[in-house]
Amino acid sequence: MTTVTNDNFRAGFSDAGIIGESDEWRSWYALTPRDRWDASMKLWDFYQKVGGSLDPEPDYQSPFSSAWLPGAFSTHGRTSMRCLRRI
Amino acid sequence: MGGQACVVYGGSEFSRDTDIAILPETGNLDKLRTALNELRAEKIAVPDLSIEFLKKGHAAHFRCKHPEAMDIRIDIMAVMRNASSFATLWERRTTMDLGDGLTVDLVSLPDLVAIKKTQRDKDWSHIRRLVEAHYLENRKKKSSQNVRFWFAEARTPEILRELAGKYPAILRDMINKRPVLGLLPGAADRSLAEALTNEEMSEREADKQYWRPLLEELERMRHKRGSQ
DSSP: OEEEOHHHHHHHOOOOSOSOOOHHHHHHHHSOHHHHHHHHHHHHHHHHHTTOOOSOOOOTTSTTHHHHSTTTTOGGGOTTOOOOOOO | OTHHHHHHHTSOSOOSEEEEEOOOOHHHHHHHHHHHHHTTOEEOSSSOSOHHHHHHTOOEEEEOOSGGGTTOEEEEESOOTTOOOHHHHHHTOEEEEEETTEEEEEOOHHHHHHHTOSSOHHHHHHHHHHHHHHHHHHTTSOOHHHHHHHHHHOOOHHHHHHHHHHOHHHHHHHTTTOGGGGGTTTOOHHHHHHHHHHHHHHHHHHHHHHHHHHHHHHHHHHHHHHHO
C-alpha cells in the first residue's frame, strides 16, 4: 500500500514544458490530488445545478453500451416494442 | 477505480459515475448489498449482482435513489482484463490522504493504467494523461521503479525520448518487454507515433476478443428476461 499526501506531492512536481499539452491540462497536472478532487467536486455541483444528466453518454465502444441503448428496458423487455398508448 | 481514480491521479477532470472493484466473496457481497440498500440503489441492467457473474468478469450496474446520492450510477466489478486478483490490487492500492480527515483507497496507478487498456478511445487518452501527470510529479525523484513504469506505459513521445536519453541502461532492459521502445532514441516522430498507435490497436482488439463471450452471455440474459 502506498500513501500519498498533498505535501509529498508538492515537493516532487516539475514541469519544464516537456509535454505538449494545453495550458489547461498542465495546470491540472500541477494541482495536488486534493485540489483535483475539490475542483472535480465543484464541477460536479455545477453540473447538477445546470441539470446535467447522470445517464451515461452514448458510448458504442463500451462493452456496457447495450445496457444503455434506448429501449434496453422498454415495454415487455423487448427492444423492438414501444408503448404508444396505454388503454 | 475508473473515472474517480483518474480524477485524483490527474488523468481526467470529471466523472459522472463511480466504479468499484470488490472481493467476490459471500460475506463481502452481503456488506455491499447493505451499503447499496442504504443508498437505495436500484439495479439498472443485467446481470444480477452475484459472485458467479462477478467472477466471470461481468459488471453489476446500479443507480442510487437516496436523496443525497440521487441518480448517481455505481458500477461494480471483481474481475477486469489485465488486472491482478483483488487481493493483489488491494495490497498495491494507493491510499490518498485528501486532507481534513478524508482518505480514499484507489487502485494503484499501474493497475489503473492496465485496467484502462480497453477498446474505448477515451480510456487511451486517460492512460496518456495519467502517465504524464505521474511523470511530471515524480521526474525529479529518480526512482528506478518509476522509470520502469514510465518506459512501460508512457504514450507521450516527448516523455519516451527524455527517458531514453537519461536512462539508456533501463531502456535496453525494457525493450524486450515493450517492443516500441526499440525505436528509441533516434526514431522519427512519425515512426514512433505509428508504433504507439499499433500498440494501442493491438490492445483494443484483445479487449474486444475478451468481451465477446461476455457480451454473448449478456445478450442471452436479456432475451431470456424479455421472454419471461
